[in-house]
Amino acid sequence: xxxxxxxxxxxxxxxxxxxxxxxxxxxxxxxxxxxxxxxxxxxxxxxxxxxxxxxxxxxxxxxxxxxxxxxxxxxxxxxxxxxxxxxxxxxxxxxxxxxxxxxxxxxxxxxxxxxxxxxxxxxxxxxxxxxxxxxxxxxxxxxxxxxxxxxxxxxxxxxxxxxxxxxxxxxxxxxxxxxxxxxxxxxxxxxxxxxxxxxxxxxxxxxxxxxxxxxxxxxxxxxx
Numbered sequence: 001x002x003x004x005x006x007x008x009x010x011x012x013x014x015x016x017x018x019x020x021x022x023x024x025x026x027x028x029x030x031x032x033x034x035x036x037x038x039x040x041x042x043x044x045x046x047x048x049x050x051x052x053x054x055x056x057x058x059x060x061x062x063x064x065x066x067x068x069x070x071x072x073x074x075x076x077x078x079x080x081x082x083x084x085x086x087x088x089x090x091x092x093x094x095x096x097x098x099x100x101x102x103x104x105x106x107x108x109x110x111x112x113x114x115x116x117x118x119x120x121x122x123x124x125x126x127x128x129x130x131x132x133x134x135x136x137x138x139x140x141x142x143x144x145x146x147x148x149x150x151x152x153x154x155x156x157x158x159x160x161x162x163x164x165x166x167x168x169x170x171x172x173x174x175x176x177x178x179x180x181x182x183x184x185x186x187x188x189x190x191x192x193x194x195x196x197x198x199x200x201x202x203x204x205x206x207x208x209x210x211x212x213x214x215x216x217x218x219x220x221x222x223x224x
Contacts, residue, residue: 006043009033013043014063017053023060079111081221086113086194089214093207095198096124099218100137100178102191106130107138110192124197136176139164140193144180163208164195175202179215183222194218 016032017024024032030040044061047053051066082099090097090113099111108129132138133152142151143158151159158164163179170176178195194214196207 009035009039010043010047013040013047014052014067017061017063018067020060020062023056023058023062025060029061078221082111082218083113085214085217085221086111089113089194089196089210090115091117092210093196093198093202095196095202095207097194097196097214098124098137099181099192099194100141101193102132102138102141103129105132107132107135107141107193109137130170134166135170136164136166136178136195136197137193139166140178140180140195141191144182144191144193161208162212165204165208171199173199175200175204177202177204177207177211179211181215181218181222183219192218 012033013029016029026040026044027037029044030037033040035043044053044055048055048064051064053061054064055061079099086097086099094115094117096115097113098109100107100109102108106129109124109126112124112126130138132142139154139158140163142155143164147159154164154166163177166176168174174197176195176197178193181192181194183192195211196202198207
């Protein structure tokens with residue numbers, strides 16, 4: 001299948017720029033793309049016209065508000081697609097299921113589902129937040145990031161296991177299991193994880209397997 005070279009270059013330019021939060025010069029961008037600087041200027045001007053990139057005072061290029069608008073529309077669709085999967089996870093594990101996202105140094109619950117056959121569940125509301133360094137959700141998100149020598153032991157363990165397991169970190173008696181959702185590289189998609197939390201009685205082996213399966217299915221949704 002043939003592709004449009006100019007469109008391909010524009011999309012690759014956005015990808016490169018997305019990895020430079022402080023901005024990137026046109027010369028550096030042209031070098032990364034392997035194209036002449038004059039062509040790169042035209043690509044940047046076109047992206048700028050559509051509010052996908054902007055130039056800061058020193059002339060460097062960074063992502064602009066248009067990317068955030070597109071990402072917000074995608075996040076809404078992702079949430080709707082993920083809702084039935086999260087309900088199924090809650091019922092399978094008999095625990096409160098959640099999807100959380102990184103926001104700065106915090107982990108924020110963006111979607112929650114409770115099991116239908118359990119009387120007592122952990123109250124975990126949308127918008128609840130805690131530091132990324134505490135709780136199964138935050139640790140799972142950190143474990144999905146590239147390895148770093150300074151990673152704490154719980155993050156290293158979660159990376160080896162494929163999921164994080166914590167006990168009593170955010171609420172006494174609560175057991176949490178979460179797995180990071182590795183989204184395809186792209187335009188500002190938030191870092192997510194999926195997990196479950198319960199007070200005692202959680203079958204951690206069953207829950208870990210179910211959570212990791214849910215994470216892979218959510219990755220498929222993100223790639224669709």
